[in-house]
Amino acid sequence: MSIDLAIIWAVIIGFGVIMYVIMDGFDLGLGILYPFAPDEESRDVMMNSVAPVWDGNETWLVLGGAGLLGAFPLVYSVFLPALYIGVFLMLAGLIFRGISFEFRFKSHKNRRWWNRAFFLGSAIAAFAQGAVVGAYIQGFTVEDFRYAGGALDWLTPFTVLTGVGLMAGYALLGATWLIMKSEGHVQQWAYTITPKLLIAVLAVFAIVSIWTPLVSPEVYSRWLDQFRLIWVFPVLALLCSGMVYRSVKRQNEGLPFVMALGIFLFTYLGLIASKWPVIVPPNYTIWDASSAPESQLFLLIGFLFVIPIVLAYTAWTYWIFRGKVKVGEGYHH
Amino acid sequence: MELDPLFLSRLQFAFVVSFHAIFPVFTIGLASYIAVLHGLFYKTANQAWDRLAQFWTRVFAVVFGMGVVSGIVMSFQFGTNWSNFSYATSNFLGPVLSYEVVTAFFLEAAFLGVLLFGRHKVPQGVHLFAAIMVAIGTFISSFWILSANSWMQTPAGYELIDRRFHITSWLEAIFNPSFWYRFAHMGMASFLTGGFVVAGVSAWYLLRNRDVEANKKALSMCLWLLLFLTPAQAVIGDFHGLNTLEHQPTKVAAMEGNWETGSNVPLLLFALPDQENQTNRFEIGIPSMASIILTHSAEGVIPGISEVAPDEQPPVALVFWSFRVMVGIGFLMIGVAVAGLLMRRKGHAFKNPLFLKTLVVMIVTPFLAVLSGWIVTEAGRAPWLVYGVMTHAQGLTPSLTGGMALFTLIGYIAVYSVVFVVGVYYLTRVVRNGMLDDSNEIDGEVERPKRPLSAAHTPIDDDLVENATGANAS
Numbered sequence: 083m084s085i086d087l088a089i090i091w092a093v094i095i096g097f098g099v100i101m102y103v104i105m106d107g108f109d110l111g112l113g114i115l116y117p118f119a120p121d122e123e124s125r126d127v128m129m130n131s132v133a134p135v136w137d138g139n140e141t142w143l144v145l146g147g148a149g150l151l152g153a154f155p156l157v158y159s160v161f162l163p164a165l166y167i168g169v170f171l172m173l174a175g176l177i178f179r180g181i182s183f184e185f186r187f188k189s190h191k192n193r194r195w196w197n198r199a200f201f202l203g204s205a206i207a208a209f210a211q212g213a214v215v216g217a218y219i220q221g222f223t224v225e226d227f228r229y230a231g232g233a234l235d236w237l238t239p240f241t242v243l244t245g246v247g248l249m250a251g252y253a254l255l256g257a258t259w260l261i262m263k264s265e266g267h268v269q270q271w272a273y274t275i276t277p278k279l280l281i282a283v284l285a286v287f288a289i290v291s292i293w294t295p296l297v298s299p300e301v302y303s304r305w306l307d308q309f310r311l312i313w314v315f316p317v318l319a320l321l322c323s324g325m326v327y328r329s330v331k332r333q334n335e336g337l338p339f340v341m342a343l344g345i346f347l348f349t350y351l352g353l354i355a356s357k358w359p360v361i362v363p364p365n366y367t368i369w370d371a372s373s374a375p376e377s378q379l380f381l382l383i384g385f386l387f388v389i390p391i392v393l394a395y396t397a398w399t400y401w402i403f404r405g406k407v408k409v410g411e412g413y414h415h
Numbered sequence: 416m417e418l419d420p421l422f423l424s425r426l427q428f429a430f431v432v433s434f435h436a437i438f439p440v441f442t443i444g445l446a447s448y449i450a451v452l453h454g455l456f457y458k459t460a461n462q463a464w465d466r467l468a469q470f471w472t473r474v475f476a477v478v479f480g481m482g483v484v485s486g487i488v489m490s491f492q493f494g495t496n497w498s499n500f501s502y503a504t505s506n507f508l509g510p511v512l513s514y515e516v517v518t519a520f521f522l523e524a525a526f527l528g529v530l531l532f533g534r535h536k537v538p539q540g541v542h543l544f545a546a547i548m549v550a551i552g553t554f555i556s557s558f559w560i561l562s563a564n565s566w567m568q569t570p571a572g573y574e575l576i577d578r579r580f581h582i583t584s585w586l587e588a589i590f591n592p593s594f595w596y597r598f599a600h601m602g603m604a605s606f607l608t609g610g611f612v613v614a615g616v617s618a619w620y621l622l623r624n625r626d627v628e629a630n631k632k633a634l635s636m637c638l639w640l641l642l643f644l645t646p647a648q649a650v651i652g653d654f655h656g657l658n659t660l661e662h663q664p665t666k667v668a669a670m671e672g673n674w675e676t677g678s679n680v681p682l683l684l685f686a687l688p689d690q691e692n693q694t695n696r697f698e699i700g701i702p703s704m705a706s707i708i709l710t711h712s713a714e715g716v717i718p719g720i721s722e723v724a725p726d727e728q729p730p731v732a733l734v735f736w737s738f739r740v741m742v743g744i745g746f747l748m749i750g751v752a753v754a755g756l757l758m759r760r761k762g763h764a765f766k767n768p769l770f771l772k773t774l775v776v777m778i779v780t781p782f783l784a785v786l787s788g789w790i791v792t793e794a795g796r797a798p799w800l801v802y803g804v805m806t807h808a809q810g811l812t813p814s815l816t817g818g819m820a821l822f823t824l825i826g827y828i829a830v831y832s833v834v835f836v837v838g839v840y841y842l843t844r845v846v847r848n849g850m851l852d853d854s855n856e857i858d859g860e861v862e863r864p865k866r867p868l869s870a871a872h873t874p875i876d877d878d879l880v881e882n883a884t885g886a887n888a889s
Contacts, residue, residue, distance in 0.1 A: 162494030163812040173491060374506045380510045385517070
């Protein structure tokens with residue numbers, strides 16, 4: 083019974099993480115691209131294109147944080163102390179970003195300041211999340227189920243690289259989202275920056291792929307000794323990259339975004355496959371990290387109730403706000 | 416100077432949770448008020464109720480939004496600074512805190528949107544229903560949070576296996592011995608907060624002759640409400656105190672400033688507790704009164720602080736004085752509510768500038784009372800994090816250094832200062848902008864329930880036209 087629950091929870095948390103990464107990813111990406119936009123008009127379009135959805139995206143972050151404490155408390159009580167400074171930076175970034183998002187709409191005279199806060203908040207949050215991924219690959223110093231490392235163990239050349247990599251990745255998602263949601267000169271701008279971002283992402287992807295087996299011996303053995311099927315994920319991710327490039331050249335509108343999502347999805351699956359079933363690297367599996375079965379079960383009832391509602395609500399929102407955002411207007415209903 | 420991560424973490428948690436708490440304590444009361452306004456409009460079709468409901472819904476949206484923003488941080492605090500505690504208590508606190516999140520999301524997705532944006536899109540009855548559901552939802556949210564806190568005060572329904580709490584009875588754990596008292600006391604505090612804020616803002620409008628008819632209605636209603644609720648809160652607080660005496664006698668001893676166990680304990684009005692010498696340096700009190708209040712007999716024995724060793728005692732002066740601030744404000748509130756009743760004759764309550772100005776100032780008092788009440792109950796259980804089982808020191812993150820804690824403490828103060836200043840500044844603009852819905856939508860604004868701030872359209876940096884449009888109120 084307890085084994086089944088741990089796997090169910092691993093699937094739920096894994097699903098929540100990728101939902102968050104994908105959905106908050108493109109709007110964080112737009113924030114990162116913000117200062118580079120050709121004019122204030124395009125910035126309006128960028129912000130309007132995510133206004134109806136970004137708030138719901140962060141739902142997954144809070145749900146994930148709460149779910150971890152309930153289902154895999156070891157993850158919660160090791161990751162948060164280990165990433166102490168990074169978590170703070172991420173939260174501060176997200177808060178500034180949220181506030182500037184709200185008040186930019188209500189502001190006429192001081193928009194430039196809210197623009198800056200929006201960019202900085204997005205960039206810091208994205209970098210911190212990328213560094214978290216890097217720290218996860220590196221693993222944590224854990225003794226007796228407690229984090230025993232230092233304050234800045236999470237900040238190494240490797241995690242700086244993953245941090246920058248995720249910023250580039252989010253920017254790529256943002257640019258392709260903008261291709262889908264805009265038209266005219268805004269869309270043309272998005273078309274021109276997408277290949278550049280793609281190259282940046284692939285460069286980081288390549289370095290991380292070579293470097294990862296070196297920082298993590300477990301990953302090394304899994305990729306090179308045991309489990310050859312795992313290679314399907316990077317191959318698929320590369321295929322998606324090629325498709326992003328091709329669809330941008332052909333000026334497709336929806337395909338670049340879908341393929342960019344594909345890059346994220348297959349990279350993520352590859353990462354999980356390198357670690358599974360370890361959830362607190364290098365030593366603890368999902369079963370070591372689980373809370374008591376009765377607690378997992380109690381919480382599962384609530385999540386099974388709320389996740390379909392959140393999904394339905396999300397789908398409905400995206401459906402209502404489908405279509406292009408035009409220069410000089412938001413969505414009006 | 417050696418930086419103490421324990422002290423800094425406690426300071427940080429106190430700061431973050433206090434900052435967060437002021438928003439929900441207001442929105443919980445306000446949500447019920449808005450539901451009542453919708454109900455009155457539904458029944459009487461009087462436009463004044465509708466105008467009030469619309470105005471206060473806009474205020475609700477902004478405050479709710481600030482509560483959400485500051486709440487995100489809360490869900491990570493337990494792990495960053497109190498990881499040993501999180502790990503040990505996760506079997507209970509994990510699900511309970513998650514259920515609060517689940518409740519909040521369900522509420523936002525299903526009903527908040529209808530309440531904030533659905534006035535012209537759904538039938539009036541459906542709109543009223545959404546308002547009621549939002550009000551109930553805020554209570555369910557606070558139910559889970561207070562259950563978690565009460566369990567830490569009076570842990571129940573668990574067994575310790577291998578340093579971790581395992582739940583043996585969910586019912587006993589959730590409805591632990593202090594839960595209902597805390598829930599009632601806090602629920603009432605929310606109503607009082609809503610009541611005093613609405614009364615104060617109405618008084619502010621009346622002082623400026625704006626929207627007189629609607630604000631008179633609102634103020635009158637609030638004054639009746641406060642007349643009954645302020646004394647009721649005193650009674651609930653008394654029961655809560657008796658419950659605390661049973662389960663956490665040291666906390667009550669600190670509240671009373673009573674060092675030695677004995678009978679005929681005086682009720683101290685003023686004292687300077689001296690923790691080092693385990694006595695009060697100076698005190699003025701009413702003889703035997705504390706014994707009478709707590710045991711209903713002058714000979715009643717009250718436990719003293721010295722029953723426990725000095726290193727297991729709470730910071731007495733802090734608890735003692737916070738308690739007096741809370742109770743003092745409580746009596747002040749009763750006084751203002753009674754004055755409101757007496758001044759109703761000839762409508763003085765709605766005209767007398769001194770009374771109206773007093774009401775405006777009273778807006779801050781419920782927040783002060785709530786925060787000092789929380790200081791009493793939280794500092795009063797020190798050094799225990801889970802009462803009698805786990806101390807603050809045992810719950811702290813072992814890898815945390817003083818420097819790390821100081822860094823984030825300063826960081827959170829900086830972040831929250833910006834949020835607070837911008838938020839409160841914007842709120843005052845919403846109020847100054849008036850009760851009429853300006854409704855000239857800012858370009859590109861999309862109204863979403865998960866972005867409650869999008870329900871308020873007041874610009875943040877344009878010049879406001881403070882239109883005294885009281886004449887066309889109805």
